[in-house]
Amino acid sequence: MAYRSTRQLVDDLLRHGKLLVVEDEVDPHLELAEIHRRVYRSGGPALLFSNIRGSRFPVASNLLGDLERARFVFRKTLDGVKAAVRWKASPEEALKRPWELWRAPAIGLRMLPRRTSRASVMKNTCQVSELPHVTCWPNDGGAFVTLPQVLSQSPEDPSHRGINLGMYRVQLSGGEYERDREVGLHYQLHRGIGVHHQQAIARGKPLAVNVSVGGAPAMTLAAVMPLPEGMSELMFAGALGGHRIPITRSAAPIYADADFCITGRVQPGHVKPEGPFGDHLGYYAKVHDFPVLTVDKVFHRNGAVWPMTVVGRPPQEDTVFGELIHELTGPVIPTVLPGVRGVHAVDAAGVHPLLLAVGSERYTPYSADVQRPQELLTQACAILGQGQLSLAKYLFICDGNTAQCPSVDDIPGILRFVLERVDWRRDLHFHTSTTIDTLDYTGDGLNQGSKLVVAATGPPQRELPANLPSGFALPSPLTKPRIALPGVLVVEATSADARESIAQICKEISAEMPLNQFPLVVVVDNSEFATRSLENFLWNTFTRSNPAADIDGVESFTQDKHFGCRGSLLIDARSKPHHADGLVEDPETMAKVDARATKGDKLAQFL
Numbered sequence: 001m002a003y004r005s006t007r008q009l010v011d012d013l014l015r016h017g018k019l020l021v022v023e024d025e026v027d028p029h030l031e032l033a034e035i036h037r038r039v040y041r042s043g044g045p046a047l048l049f050s051n052i053r054g055s056r057f058p059v060a061s062n063l064l065g066d067l068e069r070a071r072f073v074f075r076k077t078l079d080g081v082k083a084a085v086r087w088k089a090s091p092e093e094a095l096k097r098p099w100e101l102w103r104a105p106a107i108g109l110r111m112l113p114r115r116t117s118r119a120s121v122m123k124n125t126c127q128v129s130e131l132p133h134v135t136c137w138p139n140d141g142g143a144f145v146t147l148p149q150v151l152s153q154s155p156e157d158p159s160h161r162g163i164n165l166g167m168y169r170v171q172l173s174g175g176e177y178e179r180d181r182e183v184g185l186h187y188q189l190h191r192g193i194g195v196h197h198q199q200a201i202a203r204g205k206p207l208a209v210n211v212s213v214g215g216a217p218a219m220t221l222a223a224v225m226p227l228p229e230g231m232s233e234l235m236f237a238g239a240l241g242g243h244r245i246p247i248t249r250s251a252a253p254i255y256a257d258a259d260f261c262i263t264g265r266v267q268p269g270h271v272k273p274e275g276p277f278g279d280h281l282g283y284y285a286k287v288h289d290f291p292v293l294t295v296d297k298v299f300h301r302n303g304a305v306w307p308m309t310v311v312g313r314p315p316q317e318d319t320v321f322g323e324l325i326h327e328l329t330g331p332v333i334p335t336v337l338p339g340v341r342g343v344h345a346v347d348a349a350g351v352h353p354l355l356l357a358v359g360s361e362r363y364t365p366y367s368a369d370v371q372r373p374q375e376l377l378t379q380a381c382a383i384l385g386q387g388q389l390s391l392a393k394y395l396f397i398c399d400g401n402t403a404q405c406p407s408v409d410d411i412p413g414i415l416r417f418v419l420e421r422v423d424w425r426r427d428l429h430f431h432t433s434t435t436i437d438t439l440d441y442t443g444d445g446l447n448q449g450s451k452l453v454v455a456a457t458g459p460p461q462r463e464l465p466a467n468l469p470s471g472f473a474l475p476s477p478l479t480k481p482r483i484a485l486p487g488v489l490v491v492e493a494t495s496a497d498a499r500e501s502i503a504q505i506c507k508e509i510s511a512e513m514p515l516n517q518f519p520l521v522v523v524v525d526n527s528e529f530a531t532r533s534l535e536n537f538l539w540n541t542f543t544r545s546n547p548a549a550d551i552d553g554v555e556s557f558t559q560d561k562h563f564g565c566r567g568s569l570l571i572d573a574r575s576k577p578h579h580a581d582g583l584v585e586d587p588e589t590m591a592k593v594d595a596r597a598t599k600g601d602k603l604a605q606f607l
Helices: 006-015 031-041 067-073 078-089 091-096 098-110 192-203 217-223 233-241 317-336 375-384 387-391 411-421 502-507 534-543 587-599
Strands: 019-022 046-049 059-061 114-116 124-126 148-153 163-166 169-171 182-186 207-213 246-248 260-274 288-300 306-308 342-345 354-359 394-399 428-435 448-456 478-485 488-493 520-524 551-553 556-559 562-565 569-572
Touching: 006 019, 006 046, 006 059, 006 067, 031 046, 031 059, 031 587, 067 317, 078 233, 078 317, 098 233, 148 169, 148 192, 148 217, 163 192, 163 217, 163 233, 169 260, 182 260, 192 207, 192 260, 217 233, 217 317, 317 342, 354 375, 354 411, 375 387, 375 394, 375 428, 375 448, 394 411, 411 448, 411 478, 411 534, 428 562, 478 534, 502 551, 502 569, 520 534, 551 562
Parallel strands: 019 046, 059 306, 114 246, 354 394, 394 448, 488 520, 520 569
Antiparallel strands: 046 059, 124 288, 148 163, 148 207, 169 182, 182 288, 207 260, 260 288, 342 354, 428 448, 478 488, 551 569, 556 562
């Protein structure tokens, strides 16, 4: 079904038993988000909250809360888009399956946005304060739009190819924003709207920006698609949505089928403090100055429904977005990154902090007695230069030409492959004083941090211990050893006076000590928590460490500015004073939802 509004999507899910209507009054401040999180965690249905305190508009959430439901939503178009991606990745594939080619003209037509002077979203107007003001976490700085579709037009390109669609955080209230006149606009590095903003600043003119909410669910997915710069997200939305995307002719396009649209302009140099906001890494994004959108009008269509989600420590609903995007775009990776067979952004580690990749060593001559990463390093540079992949902090890349190389989404398998083969004397490749994800506070400033590439090929160099050896003892100040994965030891570090740095700890360890049976040692605040599950280990290790500052090794050295070590590699994944605060649910709200769960209605079974 080619949905044109959130109401059409909601009604279709309800007809097929995939949505639950919540008729009791729900507070958009914390309570709605708490219900959403519990229903998502329990594998429950999509939700329609018809009675929102303080707003006349209903709210829908968890619409794409599991992969099966997401595939159902796009059931009419998903196979066609997958075929189109395969054709791009491998044109000869189309010749092998000619019966699929009948779809090509229709898909191509749907990819062209349609200009229109009639917009359903412009039927009615309201104020920003009348919208559902959903606050998801106790220390959020106000209410936020969590599924925005932000549209801007390049001042240098008036065609549809100059349109950028992105999902950038929008703060509706709180802070220093003028009620009903201003909203906050937070966009990260490497985003298309940033290019448009710079072009407008160079001309000394404001940038028109329109924030759409709702409409076709394909627009939501397109807003987070990692498309190459210059390729319109509207083209992808049309292909996946099953119809040409209608947009108005204006300074910034208005998505005509949206449920809501906030129109406005960003004036050069006009910034205000934005945040805090509980984000997808599982921490609060701190308060920083970001552009202000001066609101012109707020439109809404007849029967408008406000879609929302909750972000936080993975997995959350946006995990499904990532799974579906990977399902669609995986086959095209080798055509964009020659030699690279697959890339996997690890959701449990917050997506950007950890990338896994399978490449291929093809360089000749290839010395059989000294097999070392060569082309893998070239491919790693290509990965880190590609769109949103450039935000990665850790990249582990394996040689797919090695028989034992696992698939790229086999996280324990990839880590095991690397740790069996890595030579810490040569295979650590740091990128220092560089840019990282805006939302990652492990570095020494906003967007500032480092990256690490670890490449592995050749035959295994060691066996990985899966248990603590008999009589195993730790050097001071390391305590409470636990095994996270074969070859990965997790420990705590304590000091009577102060927290010792990872470099100081490494100085007390020699390569002959039993600790070095484990190629990787991770130092944490709580080793029991960090080893309770693979997800805990990944989240703790890679969201609480900045490679250049928090990695050292036993008997480390620097040669020609290359860092290496002869013994174990240590990662300091303890919380530091400059880190962002972690997300914790509000006890009062939890108790309120606990009480709601005792009602025995249809919602209660998911709470």
